[in-house]
Amino acid sequence: MASESGVGTRVTVELVLAVVPCDDTDAPRARPQTSCVPMPLNVLVAEDHATNRELVAAQLERLGYRYTIVDDGEEAWQAATSKAFDVLLTDLQMPRRDGYALARALRENHATMHIIAMTANAMPEDRQRCLASGMDGFLAKPVRLAALRDVLGTVGTGTTVWDLDALLEDFGSLTTLPAMVNRFATTMRDDLAAAAALRSVEDIAAWSHRINGGLRVFGPSGAATMLERFEAGLASDDADAARGRLPGIVAALRVHVDRLVRAANDLPHA
Numbered sequence: 001m002a003s004e005s006g007v008g009t010r011v012t013v014e015l016v017l018a019v020v021p022c023d024d025t026d027a028p029r030a031r032p033q034t035s036c037v038p039m040p041l042n043v044l045v046a047e048d049h050a051t052n053r054e055l056v057a058a059q060l061e062r063l064g065y066r067y068t069i070v071d072d073g074e075e076a077w078q079a080a081t082s083k084a085f086d087v088l089l090t091d092l093q094m095p096r097r098d099g100y101a102l103a104r105a106l107r108e109n110h111a112t113m114h115i116i117a118m119t120a121n122a123m124p125e126d127r128q129r130c131l132a133s134g135m136d137g138f139l140a141k142p143v144r145l146a147a148l149r150d151v152l153g154t155v156g157t158g159t160t161v162w163d164l165d166a167l168l169e170d171f172g173s174l175t176t177l178p179a180m181v182n183r184f185a186t187t188m189r190d191d192l193a194a195a196a197a198l199r200s201v202e203d204i205a206a207w208s209h210r211i212n213g214g215l216r217v218f219g220p221s222g223a224a225t226m227l228e229r230f231e232a233g234l235a236s237d238d239a240d241a242a243r244g245r246l247p248g249i250v251a252a253l254r255v256h257v258d259r260l261v262r263a264a265n266d267l268p269h270a
Contacts, residue, residue, distance in 0.1 A: 041152060043067040046076035046090040046102065047118065052141065056089065056118075059145050065152065073097025080106055080113070087114045087155055089139065092121070092130075100133040104241070107134035107229070110248040112222050114155045118143060132236035134229050154220075162219045162263065174267055181264035184214060188257050195250050201243055205234045211253070223256040 043065050047053045053069050060067040068085070070076050074096040080088060088106070092099035103115050115135045119126065127138060139147055168174060191211055198204045212227040230249055233242030 041086040043087045044085040045069040048094045073102040092119050103133040103135050131232035178264040185261050201239045
């Protein structure tokens with residue numbers, strides 16, 4: 001110890017301490033991540049104009065998507081029915097089979113891919129006709145990179161059932177999800193069995209609307225979008241054709257419900 005008048009006192013202490021290994025059991029742990037990196041979408045493009053084909057191909061290349069490009073609706077039909085695609089980008093006016101006929105044929109064949117119209121026509125009646133044909137959305141032509149990125153960014157791959165991060169945000173915990181899904185599945189299977197007795201367009205539309213309300217509880221899905229298209233068709237001038245799609249709708253919903261149940265039961269600690 002040293003002391004100096006008018007300055008102060010300085011004390012020096014020397015300690016000999018043993019080195020103890022760090023125990024981090026009480027350290028805060030990072031929250032586990034529930035997100036996963038999605039696989040790139042597989043995109044089918046049907047476009048008869050060579051310049052537009054080149055433009056869309058360059059944009060898909062920049063965005064990192066896999067893609068196949070065909071010249072007309074008939075080639076698109078052949079490709080879509082022989083290989084799995086997540087998205088179809090289709091022109092509306094094409095030789096051999098136009099975009100409307102292509103979408104209707106694919107939906108009648110129970111195709112679940114996302115179908116996006118590429119069109120310069122943005123009138124409400126054109127959009128309604130697209131939805132009634134089984135399409136999901138629209139891209140204005142000429143296609144711009146930002147618009148294409150936004151549209152494809154909303155599409156999940158064929159293996160996507162739900163967004164666990166979004167469900168965790170809504171429910172606060174995923175522990176109750178398996179029981180909720182299983183109760184929902186029981187009700188859904190009863191509703192699907194009852195579909196065979198439906199006759200009028202009005203009854204079928206009400207049935208679809210009720211089922212879609214339940215599906216939406218678990219977030220956006222291809223099945224919910226399919227029902228929206230179905231209801232748009234039932235409300236269109238071609239309601240009889242839409243009504244004929246009911247057996248395919250029921251079959252697709254059965255598959256979706258089974259996938260929901262499997263996904264719920266496979267959750268950690270489920």
